Amino acid sequence: AQTVTQSQPEMSVQEAETVTLSCTYDTSENNYYLFWYKQPPSRQMILVIRQEAYKQQNATENRFSVNFQKAAKSFSLKISDSQLGDTAMYFCAFRGGGADGLTFGKGTHLIIQP
């Protein structure tokens, strides 16, 4: 079974700073997908970014980018120019090639201070 580990329960940075959230996973598969979801206080789960394991290029979506290290099984999320609205729980998720459900990490609570 796959596992996803987020080692930072909580992080706090100042507005406009850059912050990196870490995620590691364990799998024996070669083809899989990784995601970052944001859950603000409204509790809505919002897709932030996705990465296909077969792609070497790191995914980028505006201020959000990932550092995907396949050999190390690491998938970190970088948020540039952080904004107050980025305050939320962030979940790393794994989707293996043989299963359709997502396996989630425990989440990182990110607080952006004004």
Added chain:
Amino acid sequence: DAGVIQSPRHEVTEMGQEVTLRCKPISGHDYLFWYRQTMMRGLELLIYFNNNVPIDDSGMPEDRFSAKMPNASFSTLKIQPSEPRDSAVYFCASRDSTGGGYEQYFGPGTRLTVT
């Protein structure tokens, strides 16, 4: 386009009562997932459907839980009888298999409190 719709948003019930949670997936999506979120266990997959057919229900905690998808636009998750330990946020999510990206889109969740 409307996203995934869940009802009710909040449900408070007494132990032993039957609870029914409802979900309408995004139109055209052929996969539907039910997840449960608790502080202790985080987000867990309960069951998912493909083209209205249950594919994997190994995450359903026990026989008190059941899920159905009578058509492509509606699914229910039922708990009977409910217990205090069932208190959680229940999410429904859907996916379009033709997209290729495997991303799932979540509804707003139903916060269930069993007293």
